[in-house]
Amino acid sequence: MxxxxxxxxxxxxxxxxxxxxxxxxxxxxxxxxxxxxxxxxxxxxxxxxxxxxxxxxxxxxxxxxxxxxxxxxxxxxxxxTAQPLDGRGFPWTAARLFALMCCFPFALAFIGLEASTFLFAAAGLHLTGHGRPLLVLGIAACMTAILHVAFKLILDVWFPAPGILDLIAGAGG
Amino acid sequence: MSGLVDGLQAAFSIANILALSIGSVVGIAFGVLPGLGPMVGMALLLPFTFSLSPEVALSLLLGVFCGGYYGGGVPAVLLRTPGVPSSMVTSFDGFPLTQRGEAQTALSSALVGSLGGGLISIFILILLAPLLSRVAASFGSPEYFAAAVFGVLLVVVSFRQQLGPSLILIGFGFWLSTVGIDGPTLSARYTFGIWSIQNGLDIVPLVLGLFGIGQSLLLLEQGILKTDHLNLSRGSLDFSKILGMVRYWRTLIRSGVIGTFVGLLPGPGSVLASFISYDMAKRRSPQPEMFGRGTPEGCLASEAGNNAVPAGSMIPLLTLGIPGEALSALLLSVFILNGIYPGPLLLVKEPVLISTLYWSMLLINLVAFFVLALWLRPFAMIVRAPAKVLAVAIVIVSLVGIYPVNLRLFDCGVALAAGLFGYLLLRMKWPIVSLVMGIVMGPIIENRLRETMSLGDGSLAILFERPITVVILILSLVIVALPLWRQVRGWRQADV
Incomplete structure (x- = not known):
């Protein structure tokens, strides 16, 4: 050759x-x-x-x-040369999760750690097709609790007050 | 001597014991999960280290580093699916033993191999680091520059089957490290007028994106393992089987030494260490024909080889500040984030920190061994974890971990972009290690290059005037020329 x-x-x-x-x-x-x-x-x-x-x-x-x-x-x-990448097609599930997670940092700043984690964990699990709604909500609640304990209680990491509170305070005052 | 005692006290502090235990458990869990591995575990824990003291932060990440290698052997033995790439060799004999109903023997040998390899390598680290440090004390900028370039070249050459992608990623990593305000000149580089880029691209979002988010997206497609066949006769390891492995002490020592010295070299050290240790054990065995059919000696040699790599890779990291692979590159970033710059003076300036590291590594090996031996079944069961839950959890933890570091949404954006790129690289099986090495080594090489050229009045000829740099340059030339020469010889033979 x-x-x-x-x-x-x-x-x-x-x-x-x-x-x-x-x-x-x-x-x-x-x-x-x-x-x-x-x-x-x-x-x-x-x-x-x-x-x-x-x-x-x-x-x-x-x-x-x-x-x-x-x-x-x-x-x-x-x-x-061969055309396809690896024959596994377009990763729709991964793309959906990625698109969802692109919004997560904004939610983190706007509605805070707990609410955003719960919402996005539930939405992420739903989008990826994981189990029944009750199970999805249960897992999301567990994830939220674990992150709250790890970041806020054990490591004492400071998160700024959610932006929504400023909005509410502004509207009220 | 007082440094050793102070280090011992620091290593046995509650915070340190807790950190190394958590790190070991997380490392084992991520090591057991095929497709994730200790790198994802280390990247995920990186944001947690900011509120910790340097020695505790390093113990946490070292726990993941070493624990990952312990965990990787479990699915290799039980399911013929290595948790970490280097455990592939363990499956050669581990899985046949499991098929014969001797999973306990296979896991005992793997675990004893891991412990032995880990302890031997720490012993060599303690002996060798001061010696190398003494040699490195005579290093100036040209020597450091040459050594760093040599390290990067070794990484590129170790991926010679993917030379183009490896070069592109190293260059890309170097370039990423230059984005932002240049420290010495205060000049803005490639900021495109965006204020947030002025501070540069932080390594934490980059690494968390590449490994945490990228690997999670891949996990959604590939899944982990779907198996109900974990042939364990009991929930913990049988300690009589563990004691039985002592008869392979020669193989253990030899493999530990091989693994440590392979760990010194940058590149995919653990895989190479496993293969060489296994091959050497086979050659020296009175029953070489049993290798590959299910001999505990094979599992022991492979695991001792790969578990000796972490301590081996710490030698160039601590004495020269040059990481041997992506995992130690991440450790280097923890040192730097804490204002500690590894190099020959580190052993003199920070004897307590170094001694604490030694003791911590020793404790990590013991903790990982006993945790895995006692809770083998729960850890083995981790392979049944639903991939979708893991993927969503890892992405969320990555982003939550990044945000509070600088309270910048920009960092989360960097992590997401790095995650997308990391996913692409992982799916295409490009050597992502080269990218991480480029990002971490970029600033080191740039500073040394500037200093070297300043010493040489703008000329790199100074590199040829110093004996150590000449030796390093010759070695560099050899490692580059040797594969090329082999390829040209192959073409010539093919043409004939």
Whole structure:
């Protein structure tokens, strides 16, 4: 087997998504490399090697260099690479949970630790299709109790007052 | 000597004992769960360490680190599914023994191996750390820079089957570490005008996102294990079987020593340590044909090898400030968050802290051993935990843990973004360890690079003028060139 066959066969073994991700990261690195003089405040000390730009440039150059083989495979052997990532399809359950959890930090700040944990644990378990409603509520209540005890009672971690209390106080006063 | 006694007192304080016990139990639980592992446990406990003193925080995380390796052997023996990757080797002999109805023998040998490997490696750590520290005391910035680059190169080379992704992730990790205000020059870097990025990307949300959230999302798809077949004849281990394992003391010592020295090297040390220890035990055994068919010696060798890695990886961490793998990289971040900078002077400046660490590691091994031996069945049952509940719980704990650190929603956003990226990397089986190493090692390498270039008036030629850096550079060249040379030789032979 020759070297080009070797490269082609390794391209066939690996789904195209790997090369696409590598190439996207490589392109982002190249874009950042090109934009670095404007994205980094260079009013720092001279000479260059003491400045803030040298290490990011090295980091981005490493990223770009690492993506070159993937980009080459993508350009030369893309027709021979496998299409799907791993045959498991789109992760709808994970995507639903992730979308829900993107709202969780806002709820944490607005309605506080206990209420947000209970709501989002129950909603998360429901979205992922876990068991009957009563069981879901029970597990959510347990999670809330455990987090309250761990963070507030044992570790004495300070959480700011929920934003909703300010709203209520504002409306009342 | 007084340091040792003070350390002993600190290690036996109630807070420390509680922390290392909780850490060990959490570590075992996460180690038992295939697909999670000690890294997720350590990442989840990271926010809890902020309100603790450094030695207690380190004991908590070290408990998870070591406990994870103890737990990983349980599903490997009972279900042929390793809880941590390195326990895969344990399943070679552990599962055949379980199939023959000798699960007690297999688990006893694995547990004795873990304990023996752990204790031997701590002994070597205590002996070797001061020696290496003395050598490292003569290090200047160029030596540290060369050693750090060597460590990163070892990680990249250890993933040579995925050289491109590994390089990309190391570079990405380096770059992430530069985002925000640059300490020495006070220049803003890649902040895109966003005020919240000025402080940089905190390591806690990054690690919690990558491992906590990313792994949970993956867990939703893959699940854990669905089994009703846990062939345990009793709820705890039979101590007569444990005592019977003493006859393999030679294998135990050899595997412990191998594991410790493999742990010194950055990269996926525990897997390599298990394989080498197992292979060596097989070669030295009077009955090598029994390996793979179910011999307790195989389980013992593998577990002793992988459980010696944590203490082994502490040697370069404590003496040079260079972590050997992602788990010790996380420990390094705990040191730094507490204002403690590992290096040769650490052993001189903080003798009590170091001594407490030694004693704590010793206690962790004993606690993990007895906890697992006495409550084997409850821990084994953890594999039946519903994946969906675990996934939701881990994501919520991750986000709740991040928010109070700086009271910034931005950090939660960073964790969620890191979680999505981590999920993608885990699903594609990219070496996520490289990314963590890049994030943790980035600031160290950048500072040393600046100092080295300042010493050399802008030239790196200074690296070739100092004997230690020359040796490190030659070693670096060898570890890079050797695989390349082998590949070229393979191509030539194929062409012929």
């Amino acid at each position: 020759s070297r080009s066959d070797d490269a082609a066969s390794s391209a066939e073994e690996r789904p195209r998504a790997h090369d696409v991700l590598a190439a996207v990261l490589g392109l982002a690195a190249v874009a950042l490399l090109a934009g670095s003089p404007w994205l980094v405040d260079r009013s720092g000390p001279e000479p260059f090697y003491k400045g803030p730009l040298i290490f990011p440039l090295i980091a981005l150059a490493i990223m770009a260099a690492g993506s070159v083989p993937a980009a080459v495979r993508l350009l030369l052997f893309s027709a021979r």
